[in-house]
Amino acid sequence: MQTEPKKSLVGEEYEVEVGPVAHGGHCIARTAEGQVLFVRHALPGERVIARVTDGEEGARFLRADAVEIRTASKDRVEAPCPFSGPGRCGGCDWQHAAPGAQRRFKGAVIAEQLERLAGLSPEEARWDGTVEPAPGDKVAKGEVPAWRTRVQYAIDDEGQVGLRKHRSHDVQPISHCMIAAPGVSELGIEKRQWPQIATVEAIAATGSHDRQVVLTPKPGGRLPIVELDKPVSVMRVSEKDGSVHRVHGRPFVRERAADRTWRVGNGGFWQVHPKAADLLVEAVMQGLMPKKGDMALDLYCGVGLFAGALAERVGDKGAVLGIESGKRAVEDARHNLQDLDRVRIEHGKVDQILPRTGITDVDLIVLDPPRAGAGKKTVTQLAALTPRRIAYVACDPAALARDLKYFAEAGYVPRRMRAFDLFPMTHHVECVAILEPSGKQR
Numbered sequence: 001m002q003t004e005p006k007k008s009l010v011g012e013e014y015e016v017e018v019g020p021v022a023h024g025g026h027c028i029a030r031t032a033e034g035q036v037l038f039v040r041h042a043l044p045g046e047r048v049i050a051r052v053t054d055g056e057e058g059a060r061f062l063r064a065d066a067v068e069i070r071t072a073s074k075d076r077v078e079a080p081c082p083f084s085g086p087g088r089c090g091g092c093d094w095q096h097a098a099p100g101a102q103r104r105f106k107g108a109v110i111a112e113q114l115e116r117l118a119g120l121s122p123e124e125a126r127w128d129g130t131v132e133p134a135p136g137d138k139v140a141k142g143e144v145p146a147w148r149t150r151v152q153y154a155i156d157d158e159g160q161v162g163l164r165k166h167r168s169h170d171v172q173p174i175s176h177c178m179i180a181a182p183g184v185s186e187l188g189i190e191k192r193q194w195p196q197i198a199t200v201e202a203i204a205a206t207g208s209h210d211r212q213v214v215l216t217p218k219p220g221g222r223l224p225i226v227e228l229d230k231p232v233s234v235m236r237v238s239e240k241d242g243s244v245h246r247v248h249g250r251p252f253v254r255e256r257a258a259d260r261t262w263r264v265g266n267g268g269f270w271q272v273h274p275k276a277a278d279l280l281v282e283a284v285m286q287g288l289m290p291k292k293g294d295m296a297l298d299l300y301c302g303v304g305l306f307a308g309a310l311a312e313r314v315g316d317k318g319a320v321l322g323i324e325s326g327k328r329a330v331e332d333a334r335h336n337l338q339d340l341d342r343v344r345i346e347h348g349k350v351d352q353i354l355p356r357t358g359i360t361d362v363d364l365i366v367l368d369p370p371r372a373g374a375g376k377k378t379v380t381q382l383a384a385l386t387p388r389r390i391a392y393v394a395c396d397p398a399a400l401a402r403d404l405k406y407f408a409e410a411g412y413v414p415r416r417m418r419a420f421d422l423f424p425m426t427h428h429v430e431c432v433a434i435l436e437p438s439g440k441q442r
Contacts, residue, residue, distance in 0.1 A: 006056040013051045015070065018042045021105040023113060023398055025093030025427030026063075035062060040166065041086050042066035043073040043097055044105075051086070054167065063167070075101035077141050081178045083163070090166030092179065092425040098141045103131040103421050106429040110397045110419055117401035118408070125404070125433070127417035134275040137424055145424050147273050149181045152201040159193040161200070179425055181274060187211060188229035196221030201267060206274040207256020214244060214267040223247065235267060252332070257281065258309050263332045269302050273422040280432060281309045283418055284366055284391040287434030290314050294363040297385075298322040299350045299374075304333035304343070306366040306391075311340040318342055323353050351378045365390045373399030376406045383410030390435040400431050413438045 016029040018039060026038040029050060038061055039050045048066040055062030065086035069076070079085060079095035094102045107129055114120045114127075122129045137145040153161045154171045162171040175190050183204025194200060198221070201214040211230055215223055216237040226234050226248070233249025244266040252265035257277035264270045271277045284306060290296065290313040298307035301322035311320045322345040324330050330347040337343045346353050350367075365387045367374055373396065374382075382390065390412060394400035404414065412435040420430045 006058055008056050009052045009059075009062060010054065011052060013049050013067070014064070016048060016050050018044055018046045018048055018066075020044055020112075021108055023109050023427075029064075036060065037062050037064045039064045039066055040093070041096060042069075043075055043101070046073050046076070047071035053087075073101075080142055080144050083172055083174050088165065089163045089172040089174065090168065091163045091177070093427040094425055095144075099133075099137075099139055099143070099424065102424065103133065106131045106421060106427070107419065109427070110429065110431065113397040113401040114404070117398060118404040120401070120404065120414070124414070125417045126414045127419065131419040131421045131429060133421050133424075134273055134279060136275070137421065144178045146179060146181055146185070147275075147422075147424060148177070148179045149183060149204045149206060149274055150201065150270075150272050151177055151180050151184050152199055153189060154199055155194045155197045159195040159197070161190045161192070161194065183211060186230055187213070187232065189213070192228070195224065197224065203253055203267065205253040205255050205264075206277070207261070208254040210250070210253035212249070212253050212267070215247075257305065260308055260336070262303050262305065262308075262336050264303050265332050266328050268326065268329050268332065271422070276420075276422045276430070277305055279420060279422070280393060280430070281305065283420075283432040284393065285309055285313065287416055287432065288364050288366070288389050288391050290318075290364060293317040295359075295361075296320045296364040297354075297359075297362055297366065297382075297387075299354075299365065299367040299378075299382075300324065300369045301333060301345065302326075302329050302368070304336045304345065306368065306393075307333065307343055307345070308337050308340065310364070310366070311337065311343045314342070316342065320344070321346065321357065321359070323348065323350050325349050350374070351381060354378075354381055359385065361385050362387050364388060366393070367391070368393040369399070369403075371396045371399060373403045374406075375403070379403055379406040380410055383407065383412055386437075388436065389415070392431075392433045392435065394431045394433070395428065397429060397431060400433065404433065404435075407435055408438070411438050412436065 014031045019028040026040045029037045047070040049068035050064035051067045083089040084095040156171040162173040184202045198218045199216040203212040211232040214235040234247040255262045258281045292315040294314040296310045301324045307322040320343045333345045362385045415434045415436045417433040422430045
């Protein structure tokens with residue numbers, strides 16, 4: 001017997017009191033009937049009219065936008081960006097919140113994830129509860145730091161530049177992105193038409209004048225002649241397999257951090273905030289306190305940022321092994337660190353490569369895993385190497401909390417934790433946790 005489809009509640013409106021902020025850039029509220037709503041464009045303590053954007057009768061929760069503010073929070077500001085708001089650009093989550101409030105909200109989310117998933121209070125995580133702004137990002141209400149050195153623009157059916165709407169493939173046309181770094185904005189991408197193109201990713205390197213655009217054509221589409229306001233190299237994403245190929249100029253950009261120049265090819269991963277690489281290296285090295293002669297691991301090492309910083313500190317009698325699954329990133333890491341013969345970079349997945357190395361103990365470990373985290377298997381492998389200290393760099397507090405629980409089960413606990421607001425106006429936050437054996441005097 002076929003069941004009747006459940007009634008969609010999209011478009012229904014509820015007047016609600018807004019509760020705490022939740023992981024993902026929204027707040028929690030409940031209807032008079034007890035139905036849970038995840039409400040965007042609202043702030044804790046407000047009374048709003050929430051319009052459902054996703055969900056049906058009987059669902060565990062509904063997604064909604066605050067379309068009318070009946071009682072406003074003192075933390076509310078008028079969104080500086082003209083393209084922000086319900087049903088519009090999904091790139092930012094907190095344009096309507098004062099900068100200091102944004103950091104408080106992120107801190108509350110980290111604390112909630114630590115408690116719920118790791119069973120840790122901020123005190124037990126050795127975290128002071130604050131989210132630190134990057135240097136230069138402490139701005140006044142109504143101001144927006146221009147920090148994003150990599151922006152992926154979406155192109156609509158008319159070839160106009162925009163950004164994706166929240167949880168949608170629909171495009172919000174824009175004339176300017178306020179969080180884009182000056183090196184991106186000065187290219188003039190928004191002023192041009194991009195027929196037959198699906199996305200344009202703009203990259204502005206930090207510490208050099210390198211600029212790059214990575215074009216993804218629509219199926220069967222042809223590349224336009226790219227003429228922008230500043231010189232750029234041009235890359236193309238293959239329709240066949242998603243690989244990236246050079247069209248014009250260098251196939252890489254040069255980033256500057258930790259007193260070295262880093263080649264990053266084919267639109268590969270690099271921290272998006274211009275201050276992030278130096279800030280994270282400093283936090284990791286201060287936490288690990290490397291010594292001459294140490295043996296260290298840099299896992300999920302990308303183009304070698306932490307491996308290079310470690311190698312400088314462990315000296316000629318030390319050794320650093322980096323492991324990275326991206327083939328192009330491995331090539332870049334080997335190029336970037338070719339002057340340091342104490343560094344070796346291996347290509348493959350961490351949980352597969354590590355057992356093959358024959359390494360049975362190390363002094364220090366840095367891991368900067370993807371958003372999903374390292375996972376229990378890898379955490380267990382790392383703890384078995386009995387490192388003196390571990391630095392865990394995390395871009396998702398939920399994944400960090402899950403892995404901290406696994407580390408605790410394996411005998412490692414936080415010695416210090418810091419959180420950084422490297423993604424202003426969004427819900428994203430970066431954390432660095434320093435771990436050591438639980439039996440050590442704290």
